[in-house]
Amino acid sequence: MATAAPSTTLPDAAPTATAQPAAWGGQAPAFSPLYQQIKSLILQSLQQGEWKPGEVIPSEFDLAARYKVSQGTVRKAVDELAADNLLVRRQGRGTFVATHAEQQVQYRFLRLQPDHGTADSEGPAQRDFVDCKRQRASAEVARLLGLRAGDPVLQARRLLRFSGVPTILEDIWLPAGPFKGLTAERLSQYHGPMYALFEAEFGVRMVRADEKLRAVLPDHAQATLLDVSPATPLLSVERIAYTYSDEPMELRRGLYRTDTHHYRNRLS
Amino acid sequence: MATAAPSTTLPDAAPTATAQPAAWGGQAPAFSPLYQQIKSLILQSLQQGEWKPGEVIPSEFDLAARYKVSQGTVRKAVDELAADNLLVRRQGRGTFVATHAEQQVQYRFLRLQPDHGTADSEGPAQRDFVDCKRQRASAEVARLLGLRAGDPVLQARRLLRFSGVPTILEDIWLPAGPFKGLTAERLSQYHGPMYALFEAEFGVRMVRADEKLRAVLPDHAQATLLDVSPATPLLSVERIAYTYSDEPMELRRGLYRTDTHHYRNRLS
């Protein structure tokens, strides 16, 4: 294997001839279209950091040459990755790796909106870290994060205010391994989306998330921080965020005040 | 027909019929790609009931001939309509108009799931109509349904039980016009998804919906019907469902018990 080539070259850049099967000797349990294979290869490059969030990836023509397929096939692969919000196409400029560090999509995962006006109209949230410490994962946290009980995790609690009004109280758990070196100070001093910090400093890009919503009553500490009575019903949002390759990388438990805001969802 | 369109920076007045679709039934001031225009034409046929929910639509080849474009262009239009859940493609069989009357997608708009097990494992919901009457729209209901205050509406209240446990209390408002002839009896006797009834009897297909979620406390009547204490926080879900052409056609206010269930949402 004379792989004198630089790191970018994969062991075999050619499509694994499943598209034009000359002789499909035995069983063919898995048929994967060419464009899906290309999609996987691009995904690999994203995972391995060959192209970083915010950067341009090679043109469709270049990718087609690299993978030895037609431009149309690359196009279909890129189309799907763009539909999944992993890539962003910009006509005339190129295709870019999606990032959380853009004004337009700052709070891409936050569905809470003010009852009157828009999320923009109320201005940026004021973030205050109440607490941040290193601890060992409880059985439940470990299960949700795909760890083992007792594994080290970072835990943070922060309060978000909109127009000065405390509105969201969040508890966040992160596996200590991938976020080695993350400190409370770094977190509290960073201005901008937390997920952008994760991208820039730790190469961890949150790609999708699952949320479970419930209506709950706050405990005393929570009510105090949110400046509401303990009898005020709050929206509990448990979020698990996943990176490329669907590994859980963050657990977030939020309490949302819904007297002035609401959680918006579109069904289709 | 367009000769070489002037390439100056004119404000886009004409459709810039770049690909010259031959048969052009009328005026369509569409400033959009050909496949978007085809998409609109197909959407029109869906609206007008040329193809009904559950039925097959013509093959891509036939549609291409009908609209005088290539099959690839029809394909892209159909692809988008399928992505929007308006059509369903089935390889080897054809393309079908999506319907709510299928087992697989029975509760397509219901995001509430049991904490343990799956929606299937708890079996079908038991539906009981508490109330159903004709009335005049309040200002708020009228606003949300795109009506005028005082316009006639149908209002229904029903209770859903899972495994015998009352879990969802819903108030539903429908504009009386499109649902002329709908009676309480018809509603309560129908077994199956309510949206399937709307499709079959009134030609009203719900295509998408917007939901606003809040945490609330029930009033006395609500608490009694749901068999909980008035201090139990509940998830309030206000849904507006839209038909083809984005007309609001249903307002639904649900109270969900979230002690045994949760509202699940995926972000991406």
Added chain:
DNA sequence: CAGTGGTCTAGACCACACT
């Protein structure tokens, strides 16, 4: 201007379902 993504076309072949 060159380079990028976006659209449209035409034809070939593959996978699947029904008959």
Added chain:
DNA sequence: GTGTGGTCTAGACCACTGC
């Protein structure tokens, strides 16, 4: 086998961006 959607290719041209 026939007909459907699904994949892949190759080439042409358009629209936008930035040099």
